[in-house]
Structure formats: structure tokens, C-alpha cells
Amino acid sequence: MIVLPEARSAEGIAAGWRSTFYAGDMFNGDIFRGDTRRGTAGLFIDAPAGRMALGMTADLGNGLLFVAGGFTGHAYVYDIHDGSTVAVYQFAEPNAGIINDVTLTNDGAWFTDSRKAKLYFIPISDNGRLRPFRTLTLTGPAADTSGPFNNNGISTTPDGTGLIVAHTARGELNVVNPGTGTSKTMKSVPVPNVDGLVREGRTLWAVQFNRVGGERPQAGQISRIRLSYQSSSAALEKVILSDEFQVPTTAAKFGDRLGVVNAKFNTGFPPTAKEYEVVVVGS
Numbered sequence: 001m002i003v004l005p006e007a008r009s010a011e012g013i014a015a016g017w018r019s020t021f022y023a024g025d026m027f028n029g030d031i032f033r034g035d036t037r038r039g040t041a042g043l044f045i046d047a048p049a050g051r052m053a054l055g056m057t058a059d060l061g062n063g064l065l066f067v068a069g070g071f072t073g074h075a076y077v078y079d080i081h082d083g084s085t086v087a088v089y090q091f092a093e094p095n096a097g098i099i100n101d102v103t104l105t106n107d108g109a110w111f112t113d114s115r116k117a118k119l120y121f122i123p124i125s126d127n128g129r130l131r132p133f134r135t136l137t138l139t140g141p142a143a144d145t146s147g148p149f150n151n152n153g154i155s156t157t158p159d160g161t162g163l164i165v166a167h168t169a170r171g172e173l174n175v176v177n178p179g180t181g182t183s184k185t186m187k188s189v190p191v192p193n194v195d196g197l198v199r200e201g202r203t204l205w206a207v208q209f210n211r212v213g214g215e216r217p218q219a220g221q222i223s224r225i226r227l228s229y230q231s232s233s234a235a236l237e238k239v240i241l242s243d244e245f246q247v248p249t250t251a252a253k254f255g256d257r258l259g260v261v262n263a264k265f266n267t268g269f270p271p272t273a274k275e276y277e278v279v280v281v282g283s
Contacts, residue, residue, distance in 0.1 A: 001244055001262075001277040001278070001279050001280075002034055002036070002039050002040065002041050002259075002277055002278040002279075002280065003041065003275055003276075003277050004023055004025070004032045004034075004041050004276050004277060004278065005032075005041065005042060005043065006043070007025045007028075007030070007032065007275075007276040008025055008027060008028050008270075008276075009025055009026040009027040009028065009263070009270055009271050009276065010023060010024065010025060010026060010249075010261050010262065010263055010264075010276035010277075010278075011024060011026035011053065011054045011055070011249050011250065011261060011263050012024045012026070012053055012054050012055040012056040012067070012068065012101070012196075012249070012250050012261065013056070013250050013251065013252045013259055013260075013261045013278060014056040014057050014058040014065065014252055015058060015252040015253060015254060015259070016033070016058050016060065016080065017060060018254075019035050019036045019037040019038070019254055020033065020034070020035055021033070021034050021035070021036060021041075021252055021254070021259050021278065022034075022044065022056060022058060022065055022080075023041070023259075023261055023278055024053025024054065024056055024067060025047075025053060025276075026052060026053055026054060026070065026263070026270075027052060027270045028047065028051075028052075028053075029047030029048070029050070029051030029052050029053050029069075029076075030043060030045060030046055030047050030053065031043075031044050031045035031047065031053060031056075031065070031067070031078065031083070032044055034278065036254045036257065036259050036278075036280050039280075041278065044083055045078055045083040047076075048085075050072065051069060051072065051074070051076060052069050052070035052071060052072050053067050053068075053069070053070075053076075054067070054068040054069070054070045054098075054099065054100050054101065055067075055068045055100055055101030055102050055112075055153065055154075055196060055250055056068065056102060057102050057103055057104050057109065058080055059080075059104055059109070059124070060080070061128075062124065062128035063079060063080045063081055063128075064077055064078070064079065064080060064086060064128075064130075065077070065078040065079075065080045066102045066104070066109045066111075066122070067102070068099040068100055068101055068102050068111055068112075069099050070098055070099055070100065071094065071095050071098055072094055072099070073090055073091055073092035073093050073094050073095075073096060073097050073099060074088055074089060074090055074091065074099065075088070075089040075091060075099055075102070075109075075111055075120070075122065075133075076088055076089075077089075077122075077130060086130070087130050089120075089122060089133050091111065091113065091118075091120045091133065091135070092113065092115075092116065096115065096116075097113045097114075097115045097116050097118075098113060098114035098115050098149070099111055099112070099113055099120070100112045100113065100114045100149075100151070100152050100153075101152060101153045101154050101196060101197075101250070102154065103154045103155050103156060103163070103197075105156055105160070105178075106160070107123060107124060108121050108122050108123040108124045108131075109121070109122045109124070110154060110163060110178070111154075112151040112152060112153070112154050112165060113151060114149045114150050114151055114152055114168070115145060115150070116145065117137065117138040117139075117142070117143035117144075117145050117150075117151075118135050118136060118137055118138060119135070119136045119138065119151075119154075119163070119165075119176065119178075119181075120133050120134075120135055120136070121133060121134050121135075121136060121178075136176075136178065136181045137181050138151075138176065138181045138182075138183055139180075139181055139182050139183065140174070140182055140183035140184060141167065141170065141172065141174050141183055141184070141185050142165050142167060142174040142176055142183035143183070144167065144169070144170060146169065147168065147169020147170070148169070149168045149169060150167055150168060150169050150170075151165050151166070151167055151168075152165075152166045152167070152168045152194065152195050152196070153165070153166035153194065153195055153196040153197035153206070153207070153250070154166070154197060155197040155198065155199040155204065156199065157175060157227070157229075157230060157231040158199070158201060158202045158227055158229055158230075158231065159229050159230050159231075161230070162175045162176060162177060162178065162230070162231060163175070163176040163178055164176075164186070164197060164199070164204065164231055165183070166191065166194040166195065166196070166197050166206060167194070168193065168194055168195065171190055171191055171192040171193065171194060172185050172186070172189070172190065172191060172194075173185070173186040173189055173191060173194070173197075173204075173206070173225075173231075173234070174186065175230075175231050175232065184232070186231060186232065186233060186234050187232065187233040187234070188233055188234060188235060189223075189225055189233075189234045189235075189236065191206045191208060191223055191225075192208060192210070192212050193208045193209050193210040193212070193220075194206050194207070194208055195207045195208065195209050195248075195249045195250060196249055196250030196251055198251050198252060198253050198258070199227075200253055202226060202227045202228075202229065203224060203225070203226060203227070203237075204224075204225045204226075204227055204234070205222050205223070205224055205225070205240075205251055205253070205258060205283065206222065206223045206225060207220070207222050207248050207249060207250055207251050207260065208220060208221050208222065208223060208248075209247045209248060209249055209263065209265065210247070211241070211245075212239075218246075218247055218266040219241075219242075219243075219245045219246065219247075220245040220246070220247050220248040221239050221240060221241050221245070221248075222239070222240040222248070222251060222258065222260065222281075223236055223238075223239055223240075224236075224237045224238040224239075224240060224283070225237060240258070240281060240282070240283075242260075242279060242281050244262075244277075244279045244281075245260070245262065245279060246262040246263075246264050246266070246273075247262065247263050247264050247265045247266050248260045248261060248262055248263065248279070249261050249263040249265075253283060254280075256282060256283055257280050257281065257282055257283055258280070258281050258282075258283050259278050259279070259280055260278065260279045260280075260281060261276075261277075261278055261279075262276060262277050262278070262279060263276070264276060
């Protein structure tokens with residue numbers, strides 16, 4: 001396990017160059033930078049008071065780190081080299097939405113909201129300039145906001161035409177049309193307690209913060225799923241377990257390994273554990 005020194009909580013992780021990762025202190029907003037090979041991590045961004053850090057993704061080509069701001073209703077964009085704040089977007093009023101996770105496409109960054117039937121998109125121009133955001137209203141199963149946490153993790157479909165959105169309360173994966181907001185549930189893939197998503201090619205890893213059946217239900221698991229090209233259907237390939245999982249929430253891929261955040265929400269919300277870590281497991 002890679003300890004995030006003096007972190008008071010943890011939730012999101014993003015892959016940087018080679019074995020570099022970025023992980024966030026959820027309730028403090030700070031960002032740590034670490035190395036999965038060396039097994040080390042240290043404080044990278046000492047965030048201003050009032051910020052949060054949930055899901056995140058790194059745009060290595062433009063040198064940007066996109067961070068979902070949770071209950072603040074904000075998204076934060078940081079310079080991946082020096083940690084400075086590049087932009088702050090207000091998608092929702094504080095506590096009205098939960099900006100939970102983010103994924104990159106060829107032309108921008110998409111964010112989920114766990115309280116509202118909406119996605120938010122920040123366009124990125126060809127020269128790396130950030131544009132004003134726009135809101136996509138959802139219909140279909142992804143529009144269900146009846147649970148305490150609804151739309152959560154997000155990725156893209158293998159063919160690049162759609163978005164895969166994890167719905168925590170429904171325990172399912174939905175494919176969203178980014179042009180219209182319509183959604184359909186992916187066939188044959190129940191994912192109870194689903195949180196963050198990672199995709200490479202037609203393989204999707206879905207982090208589930210509680211284990212499904214068996215012993216230690218709060219330890220969590222990761223389901224490795226094989227997608228059809230347009231993600232209309234999928235099949236479970238493998239369930240990844242680890243004795244080091246302690247309510248994992250998000251993951252990032254590093255070669256043939258995954259870096260997985262231990263959020264430890266079994267201790268409370270906010271959590272009260274003494275230590276938070278990134279666990280490295282085989283993919």
C-alpha cells in the first residue's frame with residue numbers, strides 16, 4: 001500500500017506519465033502525487049480552503065488535471081506541472097449537486113453529478129484552451145435521481161461515440177448519448193455498489209465499494225468487464241479482490257496493474273480512519 005501522508009480522507013485517482021499518479025483528499029481538496037513503482041507519495045497541491053477532490057483525470061497532452069469538486073458544486077482544473085489553479089467552474093450551487101467524477105474525450109472533459117440528472121462538459125480547443133461549460137440533461141435510466149448517490153463513475157465507449165456512466169443506486173452501467181442525453185442500460189452487467197470506472201480498449205474495470213457476497217462485505221471489489229464495441233452489452237470476466245481493499249472508490253491503470261484508492265467510508269462519512277492509501281493490484 002502507498003500511504004497518502006497526513007491525508008484526512010481519500011476518493012479519486014488519476015494516472016500521470018508512466019507510473020506517476022495523482023490522488024485527492026476528498027474533504028480537504030488537497031492533491032497528492034505519487035509513484036506506483038517506488039511506492040511513494042507526497043503532497044502536490046495544498047488546495048485553498050473550501051475545496052473538495054473526488055474523481056479526477058489527467059490530460060497529459062495539455063498538462064491539465066481535472067478534479068470533480070463534490071458537494072461544492074465546482075470543478076477544478078490544475079496545471080499538472082506546477083499545481084497552480086488554471087480554472088474553476090461552478091456547475092451547481094453548493095450542496096445542490098455532487099460533482100463526482102470526470103472523463104476525457106477528444107474534445108473535452110465530462111463530469112457527473114450524483115444528485116442531478118445532468119452531465120457537464122468543458123470543451124478544450126485544439127490549442128488546449130478551456131471554454132465555457134455546457135450542461136447535458138439526461139433522460140432514460142441515467143436520469144434516475146431517487147438514490148442518495150446516483151450517477152457516479154464515467155468513461156467512454158470503445159468506439160468513442162458514447163459515455164458509460166455508473167449508477168450507484170441502481171447498480172448498473174448506462175450508455176449515454178453525449179449529443180442528446182438519452183441513455184440505455186447495458187445488458188447483463190449488474191454492478192451493485194458501483195463507483196469509479198476505468199476503460200482500456202474493450203475492457204472496463206468497475207470499482208465496487210462493497211464486496212458482493214462472501215466475507216468482509218465492506219472490503220470492496222473490482223469487476224473486470226468485457227464490452228461490446230458500442231457497449232450495448234457486456235460480460236463479466238473477473239472479480240478482483242484484495243485483503244488490502246478497505247472500501248475502494250476509484251482506480252487508475254498503470255500497465256498491467258491498477259492503483260486503487262481506499263476511501264474507508266466504513267469508518268463514517270466523513271471517514272475517521274487514521275490513514276488513507278492507494279493499493280496496487282494486478283488488472
